[in-house]
Amino acid sequence: MRDALTLVDLISRYGAGAREIATRDHRLALVDFASLSPFGADRDRFAGRSVVLHVKDMAMAAAALIELDGLARRILLCPPGWDAHSVARGAALIEADALAYDEASPAAALIVDVALPVRLAMAPRGGFDAPRIKTEWVLPTSGTSGPPKLAVHTLATLVGAIADAPLQEWATFYDIRRYGGLQIFLRALAGRGSLRLSSANQPIEDFLDRVGAAGVTHMSGTPTHWRKALLSGAAARIAPGYIRLSGEIADDSALRGLAEAFPAARIEHAYASTEAGVVFAVDDGRAGFPVCWLERRAPVEMRLVEGALRVKTSRRALRLLGENAPDLVDESGFVDTGDMIEVSGDRCYFVGRRGGIINVGGAKVHPEEVEAVLNSLDGVRLSRVFAKASPITGAIVAAEVVLKAPVDEPRARERELIAAARTRLPAHMTPTRIRFVADLPMTDAGKLSRHG
Amino acid sequence: MTTRELVLQEIRVVAAEQDKTLPPLTDDLPLLESGLDSLCFAILVSRLEDATGADPFSSAKASQFPRTVGELVSFYEPVDA
Incomplete structure (x- = not known):
């Protein structure tokens, strides 16, 4: 796998055959890439260029990725939600001299040597x-807060955790322009x-229908994606044999909910980040990871x-880009993930981000x-905990909760949940107010949004 | 419900939630002897803000903070014109 030089080499390992990448509106047959290009005969104009892909x-x-890997010097993979300002900032950081875009892209205003639209009606390469x-x-x-940093990878670092496997029909809730989806x-x-991909603004039920009809065997998303899938009532339309969670902490309630909904599936939660890459995956059905892994030297060393x-x-990643970009690794070559760990018995548990502390x-x-405690309570599907300013203690803990079923007496239900949480949490960690909401917003990366 | 009843009710709710035993809530009872700790007061102030729309603690100087139950009640009572 490490010897694979380009995406085209990856595809040809088992042949393009009848394989495809399908969204709701488009199907890309991998075999077409042998002779066709989304840039047609112009594709070679990207040779050696630093390309913004938006x-x-x-x-x-x-x-565009299949075509540009091995051809361009650099590719900046812009998330779809980036505005003109973010694109311009990214273009400056990668010293862009080329652009691959569509008509809707605000990047079309960038001034570069080569700018070509991506056409799904592909044309011969020349x-x-x-x-x-x-x-x-x-x-x-x-990250869930702050302006994004840009991390530089190569195909070799990106595929380092991918092992040879039998036939897998994949689908993901993620956007492939995020590390988890990529x-x-x-x-x-x-x-x-x-590979089956979701489309922007597609209701989750429709996506699950499409995934189920396609006979998908392997499916990935964040715990928030999966909670929303279970909440949609349409989870029965898919029957994956393997479920992968990443991008957020997979707590016991998320794992249990999935195990109940998909008793035949192997459920694995992966720990990865854009900076550190894929660190490990756990499939023993429990949150966290074994404490003895802290002693391992390979494939990844942890402390x-x-x-x-x-x-x-x-x-x-090889490095971070930007004038004042921090060093990616410490003096011993370790990446500081910023993820806080608590050791309990034989297990390490993720408890949150260093910067997210209340x-x-x-x-x-x-x-x-x-x-994690709220999500484990009866009737709770999803929750968001945040700080509420207090003139007495600086801050107190408050929460928003999505219930599995609507409730008649919200005030009484709130009291019940607070009392139940109090039996599992110290006083200062117990939410002082719980507001019931119909839904909680996600970021473009599929993580629970922690803003506002 | 009067402001007095509301404040006393919320004190009892918070105390029950936090497993605190309250002495009789007389006007001259010092808050420091009420059995409530600073977290309880933080919760109480937050709940009273939700219920009354007022947060007198944030606008007052520390020297004006109430010291007894009676002062706490009048802290939340609307100022008469």
């Missing part, structure tokens, strides 16, 4: 093929099957520094830890 449609992004080079993949980090895109290309996980791995009169509260 398109609305995920099928367009997939086609005679000349530029030499294959090692392309840098530039990915924005998907992993699934690469798994599908390197494997023997196809705790002041409660935060640091990892040493060949799958990490300070209640000097006592520290990780919102994720409180959410």
Whole structure:
């Protein structure tokens, strides 16, 4: 796998056959890439260029990536939601001299040497093929707060965790322009099957219908994606044999909910980040990971520094881009993930982000830890915990909760949930107010939105 | 419900939630002897803000903070014109 130089090499490992990448509106047959290009005969104009890739449609992004890897010097994989300002900032950081875009892209205003639209009605490549080079993949980090940083990968670092496997028919809730979705895109290309992708604004029920009809065997998303799938009532339309969670903390209630809905599936939660790459995956049905993994030297070395996980791995990004970009690794070559760990018995548990702590009169509260307790309570599907300003203690803990079924007496139900949470949490961590909401917003990366 | 009844009710609710035992809530009972800790007061102030729309603690100086139950009640009572 490490020797694979380009995406085209990945695809050809098991042959293109009848494999495809399908969104609701488009189907890309992998076999077409042998002779056709979304840039037609102009594709060689991207040779050696630093390319901004900004398109609305995920099928367009997939086609452009297959074509540009090995051809361009760099590709900046812009998330679909980026505005003109973010695109311009990214273009400056990668020293862009080329652009692959669609008509709707605000990037169309960028001034570069080469600007070509991505066309899904692909056209013949033409005679000349530029030499294959090692392309840098530039990915924005998907943190839940702050401006994204840009992490530089190569195909070799991105596919480091992908093992040879029998036939897998993949689908993902993720956008493939995020690290979690990109992993699934690469798994599908390197494997023997196809990939089904969601479309912007497509109701989750429709996507699950399409995935079920396609006979998908492997499916991935964040715990929030999966909670919403279970909440939709349409989960019975799919029958995956393997379920992968990543991008957020997979707590026991998320794992239990999925195990109940999909008793035949192997359920695995992966820990990965754009900066550190895929660190590990756990499939024993429990949240967290075994404490003995902290002693392992391979494939990834891990250590705790002041409660935060640091990892040493060949799958990490090569560096971060930007004038004042922080060093990606410490003096020992470890990436500081910023993810806080608590050791309990034989297990390490993720409790939250270093920056996400709520300070209640000097006592520290990780919102994720409180959410895990709320999510485990009867009738709760999804929750968001946040700080409410207090003139007495600086902050107190409050929560919004999505219930599995509507409730007649919200005030009484709130009291019940607070009392139930209080039996599992110390006083300062127990939500003081719980508001019931119909839904909780997700970020573009599929994570629970922690703003507002 | 009067402001007095509301404040006393919320004190009892918070105390029950936090497993605190209250002495009789007389006007001259010092808040420091009420059995409520600072977290209880933080919750109480937050609930009273939700119920009354007022947060007198945030606008008052610390020297004006109520010291007894009676002062706490009048802290939330609307100022007469």
